Amino acid sequence: MSVCTLTIDGQAVAAAAGTTVLQAAQQAGITIPTLCHLEGLSPVAACRLCLVEIAGSDRLQPACVTAVAEGQVVHSATPRLRDHRRTLIELLFTEGNHVCAVCVANGHCELQDLAVAVGMDHTRLPYRHPQRSVDLSHHRFGLDHNRCILCTRCVRVCDEVEGAHVWDVGWRGEHCRIVAGLNQPWGAVDACTDCGKCVMACPTGALFHKGDGAEEKHEEAWRLAVILRAHRAGTAP
Amino acid sequence: MKLRLATVWLTGCSGCHMSFLDLDEWLIELAALVEVVFSPIASDVKTYPEHVDVALVEGGVGTSDNLALIRQVRQHTRVLVAFGDCAITSNVPGLRNSHPGADTVLERAYLQLSDSSGCLPQAPGIVPELLEQVLPVQAVVPVDVYLPGCPPPAARIRAVLEALLRGETPVMEGAELIRFG
Numbered sequence: 123m124s125v126c127t128l129t130i131d132g133q134a135v136a137a138a139a140g141t142t143v144l145q146a147a148q149q150a151g152i153t154i155p156t157l158c159h160l161e162g163l164s165p166v167a168a169c170r171l172c173l174v175e176i177a178g179s180d181r182l183q184p185a186c187v188t189a190v191a192e193g194q195v196v197h198s199a200t201p202r203l204r205d206h207r208r209t210l211i212e213l214l215f216t217e218g219n220h221v222c223a224v225c226v227a228n229g230h231c232e233l234q235d236l237a238v239a240v241g242m243d244h245t246r247l248p249y250r251h252p253q254r255s256v257d258l259s260h261h262r263f264g265l266d267h268n269r270c271i272l273c274t275r276c277v278r279v280c281d282e283v284e285g286a287h288v289w290d291v292g293w294r295g296e297h298c299r300i301v302a303g304l305n306q307p308w309g310a311v312d313a314c315t316d317c318g319k320c321v322m323a324c325p326t327g328a329l330f331h332k333g334d335g336a337e338e339k340h341e342e343a344w345r346l347a348v349i350l351r352a353h354r355a356g357t358a359p
Numbered sequence: 360m361k362l363r364l365a366t367v368w369l370t371g372c373s374g375c376h377m378s379f380l381d382l383d384e385w386l387i388e389l390a391a392l393v394e395v396v397f398s399p400i401a402s403d404v405k406t407y408p409e410h411v412d413v414a415l416v417e418g419g420v421g422t423s424d425n426l427a428l429i430r431q432v433r434q435h436t437r438v439l440v441a442f443g444d445c446a447i448t449s450n451v452p453g454l455r456n457s458h459p460g461a462d463t464v465l466e467r468a469y470l471q472l473s474d475s476s477g478c479l480p481q482a483p484g485i486v487p488e489l490l491e492q493v494l495p496v497q498a499v500v501p502v503d504v505y506l507p508g509c510p511p512p513a514a515r516i517r518a519v520l521e522a523l524l525r526g527e528t529p530v531m532e533g534a535e536l537i538r539f540g
C-alpha cells in the first residue's frame with residue numbers, strides 16, 4: 123500500500139493513496155464540517171460544506187471526494203472558507219422553512235449544530251418561505267419537505283445499504299425534492315421495508331417517526347454507524 | 360448614570376418576556392443598575408421615549424403597529440437587541456409567510472375555521488392591519504445584537520445584559536449563546 127504525505131492546516135499527515143482529503147483529516151484529528159457525507163455511503167459532494175483550499179489551485183475542492191496526493195498542501199479553515207461556510211448554512215436556512223422551535227429534531231439536528239459552529243446568530247439573506255408539503259402516508263414515518271436540505275443521505279442509504287431504492291430526487295432548481303417510488307405517496311411504495319434507515323440517516327427533522335413531537339427526534343447516529351460498518355465488513359444481518 | 364432599558368413586544372408569544380422574568384433574583388440586582396423606561400411587563404408607558412440605551416425587541420414585524428413602533432425604537436435607541444427567534448427569523452409567527460398574503464391567513468382563521476358567526480376583524484385605528492408577511496427585525500431596521508432562542512434561556516439573556524452593562528458588545532458564539540430553537 124503506497125502512502126502519501128501531505129500537510130493539512132500546517133500539520134504533516136500520512137495517508138494511504140486513494141483515501142480522501144476528508145478521511146486523511148479525520149485520521150489526523152482535524153475536523154472539516156460535512157453535511158451530505160456519511161461514512162459508509164458513496165460520497166456525492168452535494169452540500170459543499172467540506173470545501174478546502176489546495177495550494178496551486180484557485181478552485182475550492184470538496185474534501186469528501188478529493189483524493190490525497192503526494193506533497194499536497196491543504197487549508198481547511200481559512201477566513202475565505204469560514205465565510206463561504208457561513209453563507210452556505212444561511213442559504214440552507216433561508217431557502218427552506220426551518221422553524222427550529224417546532225421541529226422534531228430541535229436539539230438533535232446537524233444543520234442546527236452547524237449553524238452554531240459557523241457562528242450564525244442571524245441570516246444576512248432574506249427568507250424565501252416556500253410552500254412545501256408534508257407526506258404522512260407511511261404508517262410509521264413522515265417526510266416534511268419544509269426541512270429537507272437535499273443531502274440525499276436517505277436516497278443513498280436506502281439504495282446502497284437497505285437495497286430497497288425507495289427514494290430518488292425529482293425536478294430541478296427550486297422545485298427539486300425527494301420523491302418516493304415514481305413520485306408516489308411514500309405509503310404507497312411496496313418496495314419500502316419499513317426499516318427506518320433513511321430516518322436515521324436524515325440530518326434534520328425532514329424524516330421522522332410519526333408521533334414524535336418537538337425535540338423528540340434523536341440522531342441515533344451510533345445505531346446507523348454500527349449498521350454501516352457491518353455493511354461494509356459484509357457482516358450485516 | 361443608570362442605563363435606560365426598554366423591552367418591546369412585537370409579533371411574538373411573550374415567551375421571551377417570560378424568560379426575562381426567569382432571571383429571578385438577578386432582576387433585583389438589575390433593577391438597581393437600569394431604569395426601565397418602556398416595557399409591557401414593567402411599565403405602563405404607551406409612547407416610546409427618547410434616548411434609550413438598550414432595547415430588547417421580542418417578535419417579528421407582523422402588523423402596521425409593529426412597523427411604526429420598530430421605526431421609533433430604532434430612531435431613539437442606541438443598542439437594539441433582536442430578542443428571540445421571532446425577532447431574528449420570524450419563527451412561529453412566520454409560519455404564515457408560506458401562504459400567500461394576509462387575507463388568506465385571516466380568512467382561514469376567522470371564517471373557514473369559525474362556526475357560522477365568523478367575521479373578519481375590522482376596526483380601523485383600533486385593530487392594526489396585518490402586513491403581508493411577518494418580517495425579521497433586521498429586514499426592517501438595523502440590529503446591533505442578536506439574542507437567539509425560543510425563548511432565549513435566562514442565562515443567555517443575563518450574559519448579554521451583563522456585557523452591555525459593562526459597556527461591551529456581547530460576543531455571540533457557541534451553543535450556549537446562539538442556538539436557535
Ligand code: SF4
Binds near residue numbers: 226229325
Ligand atoms: S431540521 Fe429542524 S431543527 Fe434542524 S434546522 Fe431545520 S427546523 Fe431547525
Ligand code: SF4
Binds near residue numbers: 272277
Ligand atoms: S429527507 Fe433528510 S436525508 Fe433525505 S435528502 Fe432530505 S434532508 Fe437529506
Ligand code: SF4
Binds near residue numbers: 223374417445508
Ligand atoms: S421566540 Fe419563541 S418564546 Fe420568543 S416570542 Fe417567539 S415564539 Fe415566543
Ligand code: FES
Binds near residue numbers: 168170171172187
Ligand atoms: S460533505 Fe463534502 S460536499 Fe457535503
